[in-house]
Amino acid sequence: MKWPGALRYGPPMATASDHSDSAATEFDKGRAKAFTQQMVDILNSGAMAVMVSVGHKTGLFDAMDGAPPDTVEGIAKRAGLHPRPVREWLSAVACAGIVEHDPARGTFLLPAEHAGLLTRRAGPLNLAVQAQYLGLFGAVEDDVAESFTDGSGVPYDKYPKFQAVMAQSSGDRQERTLVDVVVPMLPGGTERFQEGIDLADVGCGSGLALCLLGKAFPKSRFTGFDFSEDAIATARQRAADAGLSNVHFEEADAAALEHPQSFDYVTSFDAIHDQAHPAKVLAAIHGMLRPGGVYLCVEPKASSDLAEMLDEPMAPFIYTISTMHCMQVSLAYGGEGLGAAWGQQTAVEYLETAGFHDIEVTGVREDRANTFFIARA
Numbered sequence: 001m002k003w004p005g006a007l008r009y010g011p012p013m014a015t016a017s018d019h020s021d022s023a024a025t026e027f028d029k030g031r032a033k034a035f036t037q038q039m040v041d042i043l044n045s046g047a048m049a050v051m052v053s054v055g056h057k058t059g060l061f062d063a064m065d066g067a068p069p070d071t072v073e074g075i076a077k078r079a080g081l082h083p084r085p086v087r088e089w090l091s092a093v094a095c096a097g098i099v100e101h102d103p104a105r106g107t108f109l110l111p112a113e114h115a116g117l118l119t120r121r122a123g124p125l126n127l128a129v130q131a132q133y134l135g136l137f138g139a140v141e142d143d144v145a146e147s148f149t150d151g152s153g154v155p156y157d158k159y160p161k162f163q164a165v166m167a168q169s170s171g172d173r174q175e176r177t178l179v180d181v182v183v184p185m186l187p188g189g190t191e192r193f194q195e196g197i198d199l200a201d202v203g204c205g206s207g208l209a210l211c212l213l214g215k216a217f218p219k220s221r222f223t224g225f226d227f228s229e230d231a232i233a234t235a236r237q238r239a240a241d242a243g244l245s246n247v248h249f250e251e252a253d254a255a256a257l258e259h260p261q262s263f264d265y266v267t268s269f270d271a272i273h274d275q276a277h278p279a280k281v282l283a284a285i286h287g288m289l290r291p292g293g294v295y296l297c298v299e300p301k302a303s304s305d306l307a308e309m310l311d312e313p314m315a316p317f318i319y320t321i322s323t324m325h326c327m328q329v330s331l332a333y334g335g336e337g338l339g340a341a342w343g344q345q346t347a348v349e350y351l352e353t354a355g356f357h358d359i360e361v362t363g364v365r366e367d368r369a370n371t372f373f374i375a376r377a
């Protein structure tokens with residue numbers, strides 16, 4: 001299957017033939033100079049990813065959102081923070097052009113055009129949420145580096161905050177799209193959900209997706225499966241807080257699920273590529289569906305072919321998330337280590353091998369980072 005390259009932009013990277021040509025050429029001083037600049041940009045961008053994450057966690061971006069130019073003290077007061085670290089942070093983000101600084105007045109301003117990508121108000125467009133992954137991965141960098149020697153991976157319990165960050169990064173998107181955009185895309189759609197269906201969510205994490213569905217479709221029944229004790233505890237609490245009697249969660253290994261022909265729909269959101277045994281999980285999902293049942297598998301948008309990823313704008317980020325987490329957790333449980341960029345072509349092959357047919361590969365405008373596979377059992 002051809003990768004559509006829907007996210008592609010930016011200058012093309014060197015190809016294999018460029019590479020063999022350049023190997024024979026002289027040392028290129030211009031190229032070395034350009035790479036020096038690239039390395040400086042990498043260091044500054046990496047630093048800013050951490051500062052953006054801190055700005056999100058401390059609420060500084062939200063405190064500056066829509067506010068007039070203000071002093072360090074004014075901004076710190078509005079955010080309820082100590083002025084000294086706020087000054088240092090403002091200096092960093094001002095030097096990077098994230099906020100504007102007026103040296104004469106000693107004030108700082110978050111431009112509206114930037115606030116739209118950095119504040120909680122921005123919902124799924126808030127890229128500061130994604131920046132949190134970089135800080136999270138700093139905590140496991142030594143474990144990840146060590147795993148390179150024998151490929152033994154890094155287990156989930158080394159990532160204590162992962163579930164919380166994941167819930168934030170998928171939460172806004174699901175709140176805005178799941179009920180109004182995604183359900184109507186499915187065969188049978190909103191009408192069948194209103195009449196009453198049985199749906200399972202595999203790798204449900206902290207349960208937001210099912211709680212949204214449970215609330216919107218009270219005649220339907222929803223069951224979430226995840227092997228994380230923490231995630232299931234959070235999910236159960238979420239359902240209890242919302243008073244949902246049609247939403248249940250079970251702690252279970254997705255590769256060992258045995259609920260033959262028990263569901264009309266199964267969903268998984270970003271939960272197949274980091275499985276230890278994805279083929280087993282997909283076979284289990286196939287077995288859980290009633291005849292004609294529908295599986296919605298949402299996975300990171302990628303091509304399985306690295307050559308087609310070289311000029312994808314978010315490809316370095318996707319492969320980094322994978323190197324630092326997705327591939328590692330799979331390897332840690334003796335798994336295949338598919339990685340976040342296992343891609344559309346490989347995903348379709350796995351779905352077909354598990355017995356699915358009529359696989360529709362589609363997307364959602366509000367969720368450009370993911371591919372939606374809608375398959376029939």
Ligand SMILES: C[S@@+](CC[C@H](N)C(=O)[O-])C[C@H]1O[C@@H](n2cnc3c(N)ncnc32)[C@H](O)[C@@H]1O
Nearest residue numbers: 170203204205226227228252253254269270271
């Ligand atoms: C990337 S998270 C996605 C969570 C959630 N679906 C979301 O979109 O926020 C993947 C989830 O799969 C779960 N998971 C991974 N391997 C599993 C397995 N073998 N059995 C059950 N759950 C598993 C993890 O605990 C994690 O909650």
